[in-house]
Amino acid sequence: MSTVPGDGLTVRLDLALLGFRLDVDLLLPGAGVTALFGPSGSGKTTCLRAIAGLEAGAAGQVRLGDRLWQDSARGFFVPVHRRPLGYVFQDAALFPHLSVRGNLDYGARRARGDGPALAFDAIVALLGLGPLLARRPSHLSGGERQRVGIARALLARPRLLLLDEPLASLDDARKREILPYLERLRDELAIPALYVSHSIDEVARLADHLVLLEHGAVVASGPLRATLARTDLPPAFLEHAGVVVEGHVVRQLQDDLLLLDIAGGQLLVPASGQAVGQVMRCRIATGDVSLAMAPARDTSIGNQLPVTVLQVVDASHPAMCLVQLDAGGTRLLAQVTRRAWKRLGLAPGASAWAQIKAVAGLG
Amino acid sequence: MSTVPGDGLTVRLDLALLGFRLDVDLLLPGAGVTALFGPSGSGKTTCLRAIAGLEAGAAGQVRLGDRLWQDSARGFFVPVHRRPLGYVFQDAALFPHLSVRGNLDYGARRARGDGPALAFDAIVALLGLGPLLARRPSHLSGGERQRVGIARALLARPRLLLLDEPLASLDDARKREILPYLERLRDELAIPALYVSHSIDEVARLADHLVLLEHGAVVASGPLRATLARTDLPPAFLEHAGVVVEGHVVRQLQDDLLLLDIAGGQLLVPASGQAVGQVMRCRIATGDVSLAMAPARDTSIGNQLPVTVLQVVDASHPAMCLVQLDAGGTRLLAQVTRRAWKRLGLAPGASAWAQIKAVAGLG
Amino acid sequence: SLRIAAAADLKFAMDDVLSEFRRSRPGARIDVAYGSSGQFKTQIQQGAPYDLFFSADIAFPRELHAAGLAASDVVPYAVGRIVLWSVRHDARGLTLRDLPRTEFNRIAIASTVHAPYGMRAEEALRAAGVWSAVEPRLVYGENIAQTAQFVQSGNASIGIIALSLALSPQLRAQGGYALISDSLHAPLEQGFIVTRRAARNPHAHAFAGHMQTPGARAIMARYGFELPARADRLR
Amino acid sequence: MFSPGDITAILLTLKLATVVTVLLILLGTPLAWWLARTRSWWKRPVAAVVALPLVLPPTVIGFYLLVAMGPDGPLGRVTETLGLGLLPFTFPGLVVASLIYSMPFVIQPLHTAFEAVGDPPLEAAATLGAGPVDRFFTVAVPLARPGFVTGAILGFAHTIGEFGVVLMIGGSIPGETRVVSVQIYDHVQAFDYARAHWLSGVLLVFAFVVLLALYAFQPTRARR
Amino acid sequence: MFSPGDITAILLTLKLATVVTVLLILLGTPLAWWLARTRSWWKRPVAAVVALPLVLPPTVIGFYLLVAMGPDGPLGRVTETLGLGLLPFTFPGLVVASLIYSMPFVIQPLHTAFEAVGDPPLEAAATLGAGPVDRFFTVAVPLARPGFVTGAILGFAHTIGEFGVVLMIGGSIPGETRVVSVQIYDHVQAFDYARAHWLSGVLLVFAFVVLLALYAFQPTRARR
Numbered sequence A, B: 001m002s003t004v005p006g007d008g009l010t011v012r013l014d015l016a017l018l019g020f021r022l023d024v025d026l027l028l029p030g031a032g033v034t035a036l037f038g039p040s041g042s043g044k045t046t047c048l049r050a051i052a053g054l055e056a057g058a059a060g061q062v063r064l065g066d067r068l069w070q071d072s073a074r075g076f077f078v079p080v081h082r083r084p085l086g087y088v089f090q091d092a093a094l095f096p097h098l099s100v101r102g103n104l105d106y107g108a109r110r111a112r113g114d115g116p117a118l119a120f121d122a123i124v125a126l127l128g129l130g131p132l133l134a135r136r137p138s139h140l141s142g143g144e145r146q147r148v149g150i151a152r153a154l155l156a157r158p159r160l161l162l163l164d165e166p167l168a169s170l171d172d173a174r175k176r177e178i179l180p181y182l183e184r185l186r187d188e189l190a191i192p193a194l195y196v197s198h199s200i201d202e203v204a205r206l207a208d209h210l211v212l213l214e215h216g217a218v219v220a221s222g223p224l225r226a227t228l229a230r231t232d233l234p235p236a237f238l239e240h241a242g243v244v245v246e247g248h249v250v251r252q253l254q255d256d257l258l259l260l261d262i263a264g265g266q267l268l269v270p271a272s273g274q275a276v277g278q279v280m281r282c283r284i285a286t287g288d289v290s291l292a293m294a295p296a297r298d299t300s301i302g303n304q305l306p307v308t309v310l311q312v313v314d315a316s317h318p319a320m321c322l323v324q325l326d327a328g329g330t331r332l333l334a335q336v337t338r339r340a341w342k343r344l345g346l347a348p349g350a351s352a353w354a355q356i357k358a359v360a361g362l363g
Numbered sequence C: 001s002l003r004i005a006a007a008a009d010l011k012f013a014m015d016d017v018l019s020e021f022r023r024s025r026p027g028a029r030i031d032v033a034y035g036s037s038g039q040f041k042t043q044i045q046q047g048a049p050y051d052l053f054f055s056a057d058i059a060f061p062r063e064l065h066a067a068g069l070a071a072s073d074v075v076p077y078a079v080g081r082i083v084l085w086s087v088r089h090d091a092r093g094l095t096l097r098d099l100p101r102t103e104f105n106r107i108a109i110a111s112t113v114h115a116p117y118g119m120r121a122e123e124a125l126r127a128a129g130v131w132s133a134v135e136p137r138l139v140y141g142e143n144i145a146q147t148a149q150f151v152q153s154g155n156a157s158i159g160i161i162a163l164s165l166a167l168s169p170q171l172r173a174q175g176g177y178a179l180i181s182d183s184l185h186a187p188l189e190q191g192f193i194v195t196r197r198a199a200r201n202p203h204a205h206a207f208a209g210h211m212q213t214p215g216a217r218a219i220m221a222r223y224g225f226e227l228p229a230r231a232d233r234l235r
Numbered sequence D, E: 001m002f003s004p005g006d007i008t009a010i011l012l013t014l015k016l017a018t019v020v021t022v023l024l025i026l027l028g029t030p031l032a033w034w035l036a037r038t039r040s041w042w043k044r045p046v047a048a049v050v051a052l053p054l055v056l057p058p059t060v061i062g063f064y065l066l067v068a069m070g071p072d073g074p075l076g077r078v079t080e081t082l083g084l085g086l087l088p089f090t091f092p093g094l095v096v097a098s099l100i101y102s103m104p105f106v107i108q109p110l111h112t113a114f115e116a117v118g119d120p121p122l123e124a125a126a127t128l129g130a131g132p133v134d135r136f137f138t139v140a141v142p143l144a145r146p147g148f149v150t151g152a153i154l155g156f157a158h159t160i161g162e163f164g165v166v167l168m169i170g171g172s173i174p175g176e177t178r179v180v181s182v183q184i185y186d187h188v189q190a191f192d193y194a195r196a197h198w199l200s201g202v203l204l205v206f207a208f209v210v211l212l213a214l215y216a217f218q219p220t221r222a223r224r
């Protein structure tokens, strides 16, 4: 992940639609996944379309690394088909006159060559498209269509991936199959991706960078961890987001657990393929952190860290509050009842123990 | 909720599509929400379409209460437009030639009169469609389109709601706005709804009845609580599902909490509008239950119940297992690490304390 | 009122005859349709509301008469003549025997299948012994007016058209013509009938009579029609 | 500029083209709808038969119609029995002939447009309680608007311009069957080019305006 | 049954209809595409002008073409300067005239069909690296197939059947410009009804087969 201008994705766009204006100025990393998050109608799709060059009315600049794609001040505009990108449309946008295979081949045959090559068969297998290859899109289910759209974009060997809610109509099982694959893409291919999603789980898992859009404007933009630890964001967002921590694997334990060194302590995490010494990312949901005044014994809770209370903010339900904690350098966010907050006599500066019920390894 | 045949929705259908066969025999309650759950391509949409009468090739019987809709053995078939239903299509299927208002009016004007009447303005406000009324569907965002589709179906005053992933492309905030409304619909209107969703949260929150589809066949069908407490279902499903408990509100506490009487004890739950004496439903996710050998003190965890371990089954991650617990009549499901399971020396029949980090009130 | 169906070659002569006749019957509504004689015959057989039928070929009114569709005898009113006509060349000194010359690369005649003027043109070309020489260069007009247009537009270097057209105000100014000897082809006998539906139409009988008046005959002659003997009735 | 005959012919033509276009849309719509929706074996043969009159020369069609509608023809017998008299050489006869000849130009675009409507909006309408007729008028017809515009344009223009059939079946009776096309044709045949040009020019300008107005009903393309 | 003249005419007609249909598709496609995609102010006027030749009687169009292509006409001067000679009374002349007259029947359905394609599939193709020409041929054309079928059917049938223009510009030269429509017309005019019926019958049967074959290219409706 890098934020060197010459290496990243610069998006400075201004576009007026009917009753809506998109006005963004973003400098995004040139590798890894940037999540685009925001309520319905906030301009996520419009932003992706403008970056792709599909919005003729968009003024501004788009630059990927050292390649300028658009600079309306200079009248410069690289047409869509010359921008080496892969676009997964919100509604799949498959070619109705081609079979599934025809749709996939369409992208593969025009692959612009400089993006990473992916094996046709591997992608077909991953997305479970084997039995569907001969079908027409009109004979597919909603989720099947979306999977074909993902495969088609990947096979085009893009240098930038634009994903508009690619997993929205997939079941959890299928999501869990595809997510690791997208993670691998992120890590191995080192191509940047812009990922629109309504699912914080997906975002927390995949994204390195987070952009929050509202009413066509950028509310927040920054590295995932830093952004998630901010308490000035809308509570509904914070609650669902949780925090993301990173650490080094120090030991592999039996029972498929890993011991992770993080700033301020150690965590036990379900293994997900990392070797000792590797960096691992985990998400800790606000709801999975409880507070106690002393470490508990004889509990199935495997992780307990001494923490200092930093501040408390409102959660979206009045019975609850969000407590920001510092665990020796690692920021945590706990959602507890106001009742418990009072009963435990907590206040900023107080010491306590954070009991972490679940830590999700994010690969 | 009733399962008297004369009152419920009988669906006995057999339909062959290209490379796919739907063969279901369901008796669903005549009120409340039935969730249709299953992987992509499992036949959820096809099943909804067949119930609506949109699949001409479907053989079998459909009956809503005392009204027969279809009986192919007798050559009886009520055409779609005479079935008083509201259908929210997976892809919205708005009329491209009508404005948003035109789309809404289309359903409202043809409202079949026997379903419950809903105020136009209320629905428009709820779904945030006010500023969009004059727009064409082609000028809407993905989520906006879906919201129009929901409003249109509701305004048709249906006696049966068929909802095909109505919230799939909506953000969490918007979902949280709409869900209580759907809940109110469920409770007040007493019309049955079939709800396709990939989100267990939505399902657990809304559904009274659960149908699991796989490869066009019914894997499980039954009341939500009973079905969620089954441990013979796919672990990926169980993990995400958690359990649902019901109890009576016995007291309103300060800090917006309610005290709930359930079989085997009491629970503290964030209030969501219930009065003392009312029944309230809560979902307890598997990840929110931890086990301890003794009650903990000085912790933010507000709910601790003495339990007996019933059985343990594999979770989808090898480091984890699912433990079924009996809390004096209430079944709970805890997801704990195998390491903790061993460390605490747990086994079927053992006594322990269930610490419940979060209980989500479902209204 | 009076409705007349008249062969296309009569266009100019008939217009003049009619303007005279109209003067004698103010108030009467008189319409003429000019067209293909054969088509008129078919239409009258199917009940077309024409009171008088002036055919370019006397055979058609005869057939109608034989079928009982006439309220009068068949009256021959003119004999048509054909001419060589060109706007590109001076046709005045030419004869049919000049046609094989290469400068006449396209030669227009009316349809030899159904247009009376075309049939006579073919007969004349054969009689002059040039048919096989010119046949590859022939282009056929659907009727005689179209044939004249082929020539007039310069697309055909020369053509065989009706004398009545060559003498018409519109074409007289352009090019010149050479009369083709009527010994080379059967006579273009033209005849008319009063149709059965006009049996009791006084205007129809009046106009039939008017055609025999010296004034009408003079007009016909001016447009190059040869006139049959007065009141000569053929059966 | 214009003779009274020209003006009569223009008015007559307008009347004919309007009546024929309206009737063609009314009659052609159900047939085109059937063609677009049916799964019957007959679909393609019927569609081909609709286009078939096109391949015969207009005058020949006119001839066959003349014979069929004449006193000894099957159609003529029917109209006479019904007390309608004979159709040839009357305005209604012209209308019938033009209907037959211009039919394919209206049916074809409607057929294509109805096919392009697709199932989803019709299904959505059905679930909202719209019966077959209701959804036909409130969904299929509005969505097939481009086809209606094209069909009206082709049908209207072709009825104005066609004259082979009209000449044969109409017999060029002023005020009754002598339409502008016949009038222009007569001017050309009489070498009266000035009047032919004038009349053609007026016809073209007028038709241009009508066509432009029809195109104004063509919806513009949506952005996404 | 048939005279050698009939057979020559049939073959000539086939050749003409085929050449004209192919050329119309080739020439009409870019124009229809422009009409469907442009946001230019000219769009509707141009679309109206394309349909305009329809409103003039075929023989009158033929007359104007005859003059324009003649030695003193603007087109004739061009063809003569180019050493092509004059077009009237030649097969190429017939082709040019038929192109002009049948053009709207091909342009209109193509225009409608291209408009129905819509942006999404073209945008998807662009993001997959397909340039304008590429996506035109691989996306727009296949999706507009119904329009091509309709256009081909109307253009083909109309070229076979139209004879006013052909008569005027062709001069009815056997083997060169005397097509079946003229031949049938001649038979009818010569009261040779038996041969007219025969030839019409054969033409109808043949055209029916061709049209049916064209319809076989019409995609069937998708289920959802």
Ligand SMILES: Nc1ncnc2c1ncn2[C@@H]1O[C@H](COP(=O)(O)OP(=O)(O)OP(=O)(O)O)[C@@H](O)[C@H]1O
Residues within 6 Å of the ligand: A138, A139, A140, A141, A142, A143, A144, A169, B017, B018, B019, B020, B038, B039, B040, B041, B042, B043, B044, B045, B046, B047, B090, E223, E224
């Ligand atoms: N004409 C058809 N239309 C839709 N699906 C078809 C058709 N023919 C066969 N199928 C198959 O039927 C199966 C069931 O499709 P259905 O749309 O009911 O799935 P679903 O459960 O709604 O999936 P999703 O969650 O992806 O929307 C799919 O495997 C699909 O490929």
Ligand SMILES: Nc1ncnc2c1ncn2[C@@H]1O[C@H](COP(=O)(O)OP(=O)(O)OP(=O)(O)O)[C@@H](O)[C@H]1O
Residues within 6 Å of the ligand: A017, A018, A019, A020, A038, A039, A040, A041, A042, A043, A044, A045, A046, A047, A090, B138, B139, B140, B141, B142, B143, B144, B169, D223, D224
């Ligand atoms: N032609 C248009 N097409 C799409 N959206 C338009 C158009 N004109 C105006 N808008 C508005 O632009 C806003 C942004 O739309 P956009 O599709 O980018 O939203 P989004 O963030 O992707 O929402 P969703 O999550 O619902 O897909 C919406 O409020 C929409 O109504």
Ligand code: MOO
Residues within 6 Å of the ligand: C007, C008, C009, C035, C036, C037, C038, C056, C110, C114, C115, C116, C117, C118, C142, C143, C144, C145
């Ligand atoms: O008047 Mo004719 O029938 O064209 O020779």
Ligand SMILES: [Mg+2]
Residues within 6 Å of the ligand: A044, A045, A046, A090, A164, B141, B142, B143
């Ligand atoms: Mg969107």
Ligand SMILES: [Mg+2]
Residues within 6 Å of the ligand: A141, A142, A143, B044, B045, B046, B090, B164
């Ligand atoms: Mg589905």
